[in-house]
Amino acid sequence: xxxxxxxxxxxxxxxxxxxxxxxxxxxxxxxxxxxxxxxxxxxxxxxxxxxxxxxxxxxxxxxxxxxxxxxxxxxxxxxxxxxxxxxxxxxxxxxxxxxxxxxxxxxxxxxxxxxxxxxxxxxxxxxxxxxxxxxxxxxxxxxxxxxxxxxxxxxxxxxxxxxxxxxxxxxxxxxxxxxxxxxxxxxxxxxxxxxxxxxxxxxxxxxxxxxxxxxxxxxxxxxxxxxxxxxxxxxxxxxxxxxxxxxxxxxxxxxxxxxxxxxxxxxxxxxxxxxxxxxxxxxxxxxxxxxxxxxxxxxxxxxxxxxxxxxxxx
Amino acid sequence: xxxxxxxxxxxxxxxxxxxxxxxxxxxxxxxxxxxxxxxxxxxxxxxxxxxxxxxxxxxxxxxxxxxxxxxxxxxxxxxxxxxxxxxxxxxxxxxxxxxxxxxxxxxxxxxxxxxxxxxxxxxxxxxxxxxxxxxxxxxxxxxxxxxxxxxxxxxxxxxxxxxxxxxxxxxxxxxxxxxxxxxxxxxxxxxxxxxxxxxxxxxxxxxxxxxx
Numbered sequence: 162x163x164x165x166x167x168x169x170x171x172x173x174x175x176x177x178x179x180x181x182x183x184x185x186x187x188x189x190x191x192x193x194x195x196x197x198x199x200x201x202x203x204x205x206x207x208x209x210x211x212x213x214x215x216x217x218x219x220x221x222x223x224x225x226x227x228x229x230x231x232x233x234x235x236x237x238x239x240x241x242x243x244x245x246x247x248x249x250x251x252x253x254x255x256x257x258x259x260x261x262x263x264x265x266x267x268x269x270x271x272x273x274x275x276x277x278x279x280x281x282x283x284x285x286x287x288x289x290x291x292x293x294x295x296x297x298x299x300x301x302x303x304x305x306x307x308x309x310x311x312x313x314x315x316x317x318x319x320x321x322x323x324x325x326x327x328x329x330x331x332x333x334x335x336x337x338x339x340x341x342x343x344x345x346x347x348x349x350x351x352x353x354x355x356x357x358x359x360x361x362x363x364x365x366x367x368x369x370x371x372x373x374x375x376x377x378x379x380x381x382x383x384x385x386x387x388x389x390x391x392x393x394x395x396x397x398x399x400x401x402x403x404x405x406x407x408x409x410x411x412x413x414x415x416x417x418x419x420x421x422x423x424x425x426x427x428x429x430x431x432x433x434x435x436x437x438x439x440x441x442x443x444x445x446x447x448x449x450x451x452x453x454x455x456x457x458x459x460x461x462x463x464x465x466x467x468x469x470x471x472x473x474x475x
Numbered sequence: 476x477x478x479x480x481x482x483x484x485x486x487x488x489x490x491x492x493x494x495x496x497x498x499x500x501x502x503x504x505x506x507x508x509x510x511x512x513x514x515x516x517x518x519x520x521x522x523x524x525x526x527x528x529x530x531x532x533x534x535x536x537x538x539x540x541x542x543x544x545x546x547x548x549x550x551x552x553x554x555x556x557x558x559x560x561x562x563x564x565x566x567x568x569x570x571x572x573x574x575x576x577x578x579x580x581x582x583x584x585x586x587x588x589x590x591x592x593x594x595x596x597x598x599x600x601x602x603x604x605x606x607x608x609x610x611x612x613x614x615x616x617x618x619x620x621x622x623x624x625x626x627x628x629x630x631x632x633x634x635x636x637x638x639x640x641x642x643x644x645x646x647x648x649x650x651x652x653x654x655x656x657x658x659x660x661x662x663x664x665x666x667x668x669x670x671x672x673x674x675x676x677x678x679x680x681x682x683x684x685x686x687x
Contacts, residue, residue: 179483183486185484186486186490187486187489187490190489190490190494190497191493193493193494194493194496196497196588197496197497197500198500199500200500200501205532231580254615256520267663269663269665269666270668271666271667271668271669272521272668272669272670272671273521273522273669275669276517276521276522276669277521277522277524279517280522283546286514286516287513287514288514289514289672289673291672292616294672295671310672311671311672312668312671313668313670313671314668315667316666316667316668317665317666317667317668318665367558386516389516397501417640419644420639420640420641420643420644420645421635421638421641421644421645422636422638422639422640426636426637427524427637428523428524429520429635430526430527430635430655430666431655431663432633432634432635432636432655433649435631435632435636436641437640438641438642444640444642445630445631445632445636448630448631448632449632452630452632453632454629474627474632
C-alpha cells in the first residue's frame with residue numbers, strides 16, 4: 162500500500178533549487194539578448210521628438226504655430242551645429258512668377274554654381290548631395306545620352322564641347338507633385354515646387370517621377386561641417402534635412418523670396434545664369450524670352466513645361 | 476540520460492550561446508560597416524563671387540596703387556606715341572607694355588592702340604564718334620562697336636548681375652565689360668573646373684575586358 166502523501170510529491174508546491182536556477186538563467190539570457198538587440202538605439206542621434214511627430218501639415222499651420230515650429234527648428238540646429246540660425250517662413254510675393262534662363266553659349270562648365278549651391282543650401286558634404294549637375298556635351302547635339310558629367314580637364318571650356326547645367330526645372334506641370342502620396346511636395350504661387358521636409362515620408366516616388374533627375378534623397382544622416390553652415394534659413398528652403406527625406410533645388414527660396422538672386426546666379430563667372438520675375442516685362446528673363454532667338458525647355462516632349470529655359474545667343 | 480538532464484544541457488548550451496552573442500554585440504566584434512571615404516571639402520576659392528578681373532574703376536574705389544596708370548610718368552605730353560609694326564603689319568608692343576597681349580579681334584586687324592586710346596590725352600579713351608571718355612568709364616566705348624551686346628548688357632541679359640532682382644527691395648549690382656573681359660584680349664579666359672561629383676563608393680578599376 163503506497164503512502165498516499167507520495168502522490169502529492171510529484172508536483173510539489175513551491176520551486177525547487179534546480180528549476181529556479183534554470184528559469185532564472187533562461188530569463189537572464191533572454192533579457193540580455195533583448196538588451197543587445199536594442200544596442201543600436203544607443204547610437205541614434207536624430208530621433209523624432211513629440212513636437213515634430215505631432216506637427217501639423219504646413220498649409221494648416223497658424224502663424225503662432227509656425228513661430229513655434231521655427232523656434233523648434235532653430236533649437237535643433239543650435240543643438241546639432243552650435244550655431245543659432247535665422248529661420249524664416251517666407252511666403253510667395255504677389256505678382257511674381259520666377260523663371261530661370263541659362264545661356265548655353267556663355268556657360269564654361271566651371272561648376273562654381275554646383276558648389277555655391279551646396280554652400281548656400283546646407284547640403285550634405287558626406288555623402289555628397291548636389292542639386293546641379295553640369296553635363297558636358299559635344300557640339301551639334303542636345304542629346305543627354307551623349308553627355309558626360311565626370312569631366313576633369315585642367316581647363317574648361319574644352320574645344321568642341323558645350324556645357325549644360327541641369328537642376329530642378331520648376332515645372333508648371335510637375336510630375337513629382339502628382340505622385341507624392343502625402344502631399345509633402347507642392348507647387349507654390351510663385352512657381353517654386355517646394356518640399357516640407359517634416360512631412361516627407363521618404364518613399365522616393367517623386368525621385369522616380371522626375372524626368373530631370375533633380376531630386377536627391379538623404380540615404381544617411383547628412384553631415385555638414387559646422388563652419389560651413391549657412392545660418393540664413395527658410396522652412397521650405399535650406400534648413401538642414403534629416404535622414405530619409407527628399408530634397409532638391411528650390412530657387413534658393415530664402416534668398417529669392419527676400420528679393421535677392423539665387424546663389425548660382427551670384428557666383429557664375431560667365432554671366433550665363435539669369436533669374437527673375439517673368440511677369441515683370443523689364444526683368445532680364447522676360448527680355449530674354451522676348452528677344453533671344455532660340456530657347457529650349459529640356460525634354461519638352463514630356464509635357465512638364467519647365468520654368469527653366471536654355472537659350473543661345475551669338 | 477534522462478529527459479530532464481537532456482533539457483538541462485540544451486538550456487545550458489543556449490545560455491552559453493546567447494551570452495556569447497550578447498558580449499559580441501556589446502563589444503561590436505563584427506564591426507560597423509566601414510565608414511565611407513571622406514569627401515574633401517571644396518576649396519573656398521570656388522565659392523568666391525568676385526568677377527574674373529578688377530576694373531580700373533574698382534582700383535580707384537579700393538584706393539589702390541594707380542601708378543601703373545600714370546601715363547605721363549613716362550610719355551611726354553602733347554607728343555603722341557609712335558606705333559611700330561613688323562613686316563606682317565602686327566603691332567610691336569614695346570617692352571614697357573609687355574603685359575599687354577594684343578588679342579582684340581580674331582584677325583589681328585584691331586592692331587592700333589588709338590582705335591580706343593586717345594593719342595592726344597593718354598589718360599582718356601575715345602570712341603570713333605568723337606566722344607572722350609575717362610578710363611574708368613570704358614563701357615560706352617565697348618558699346619560703340621559691340622552694339623547688340625551693349626543693348627543686351629543694358630537690359631541685364633549680357634554679363635553678371637548680382638544683388639537684388641526685386642528693385643524695390645534692394646540695389647542690383649551691375650558689372651562693367653572690363654570686370655570680366657581684358658580689353659586688350661577680351662576672349663573670356665578658361666579656368667580650372669571645380670571638382671565633379673564624387674561617387675558614393677569608389678569605382679574599382681577592372682582593367683580592359685579581354686573579350687573586347
